[in-house]
Amino acid sequence: MLKIPVKDGENIERALKRLKRKFDRTKTMRNLRERKSYSKPSVLKRAQRQKATYVQSLRDQENV
Numbered sequence: 001m002l003k004i005p006v007k008d009g010e011n012i013e014r015a016l017k018r019l020k021r022k023f024d025r026t027k028t029m030r031n032l033r034e035r036k037s038y039s040k041p042s043v044l045k046r047a048q049r050q051k052a053t054y055v056q057s058l059r060d061q062e063n064v
Helices: 014-026 028-036 042-064
Strands: none
Touching: 014 028
16 A cells, blocks of 8 residues: 655645655566466566567667
8 A cells, every 4th residue: 555645735636646656666566566466477478578579679779
């Protein structure tokens, strides 16, 4: 559970901004979306390999 202590005299928009930032950094929504549906380990490995080859190709293009 995320807790954001609001300081005396602090603007509510600033506190909301801190809450959103903390929410993004803890990757809560990403975890919820991943748990929403089951994906087989082979599918996860295939996606991971595809991402790795894509990133490697970007790095190769950058070095050329």
